[in-house]
Amino acid sequence: MEAKSARHPDDIPALVVRNVSHSFGDKKVLNDVSLTVEQGQFVVLLGLNGAGKSTLFSLVTRLYDNVTGEIFIRGFDVRRRPSQALQRLGVVFQSRTLDSDLSLIQNLKYHAALHGFSGREASERAQAALAIVGLSDRAGDKVRALSGGQARRVEIARSLMHKPDMLLLDEPTVGLDLGSRESVVRIVRDLVAKQGLGVLWATHLMDEVKATDHVVILHKGRVLYNGRVPELLSSTGTKLVSEAFRALTGGSDAQEEAA
């Protein structure tokens, strides 16, 4: 007992999902899903629309509870210790969640309040978060005046304000033009490299997977592959992630079905 508890807290994975299944009525949406995101690891959750990505995110963010299996954020069980778990979790949802009539800083201060920060601390955190995504000069502008990519960056800034260890992003680049996509991806990858965040990046866009990434392929509620990209390619005998995906899922093409 003594020896174990001496383990350095930095070793605790940012996110552990273990044997999670979930059904809506008779429909099984998640079937024994397990995955781990270490500190400073960028994990791509690859799956078509309807693969169960959003359900998994709902369970991790505790919109509703997982009935089977366990989910830990930095060692905290989201069901038993939701407050501690959620304090360490940042989320960028798929849908737009900013108030378009309010300014960037008003939006961020609202989120700071949701984590119990007020006054100067809230302002400082908001400014710091905007600096990370390169939008400090737009602090007073209304969200309405931003482009889609800029709004996404504000949502990333918002998810970082309470300094989480784990960042969930649900299809963060959907609907963005190429330039915006690249800047959003770069910002998040920088966070992983420089600040050691664990990131789970859900997408159906195969070209967002880098050759060195860890990838989890989710298909019809099941994890078909969980490992690094080179091993994925060699085990399937393919050259591209999209080909490997097609080989594993038995023909369905992510790009086509999603489009």
Add this chain to the structure above:
Amino acid sequence: MTTADTLSRVAGEHMLTAESAETQTRRLGLSGYLACFNGIVWREILRYLHQRERFLSALVRPLIWLFIFAAGFRQTLGVSIIPPYESYVLYEEFITPGLIAMILLFNAMQSSLSMVYDRETGAMRTLLVSPFPRSFLLLSKLLGGVSVALLQVYAFLLVAWFWEIQPPPITEIKLFTMYDAPPFLPPILGSVTDPIVTPLFAVPSFMQSFAGYLTVIPALILAGLMLGSMALFMSSVIKQLENFAGVMNFVIFPMFFASSALYPLWRIREASPLLYEICRLNPFSYAVELIRFGLHGQVDTVSLLIVVTFTTLFLAAAIFAYNPSKGLIARRGGPGGAA
């Protein structure tokens, strides 16, 4: 390192590691709760102030009732002296508390619908990933809605003031108790048919002329909370309520018309004993009466009791509906019913 390794490593240890990370856990103390509450309420108010159309329509609706409907009816409908009125009142004055309650009701339905809409767009989900207890978040959100409703009520009362509909000067805050038990209740509950008036405390003379505007505040908050939690519960259970036309037809109109908002209940009794009993079963009637007495510096104890009871019930039901393990969100298949 494989996933299996990590899992087994974490498996036996998560309790211990959780304890060691405890030192880094920020305690969500009282100031944190306060910051969270203020943030949620302030967002509601900011959003409201940026929607000028919503402000105007919320103001125009009761004013139409006041200026057109009430003006037309004042000749046909005489209101006799019933508590808390001490003299004959104009019909406009009689329906003012009802119109205030209507503002609260519209606002409650609107903001709870926006919560359903929010749940689909994700704004509700950003609220629910806050580390504070969900019941606290929902209550804060409801009180944010009530704050917006209070702004609308006072804007309405200001216009009404120019129309010379003003609460009377108040010299004393009183408790008012009159209970006329419905026949289907067991006799043990008894009935007090003569009002018992208990003076509580005197109002300082400089405040007497406008005291009604202040004494109504607790009634407004309580009534707003009751209607807000009712709306929140209904919107989380009944899918059909996602369009406002349905809400108008099936909630707002029945609640508003089958109540003491537009006519004193004794007059309804003369017309239809059945309708009278329906009105008495309608919690909205008690919200109206609480506000009516509040404007006169009186606490109607029966209405207070009933409104507090319904608030507690609706609030508990709404919190239950949003409870992640028992709740109805999961059963409905997630946000927007999509799996």
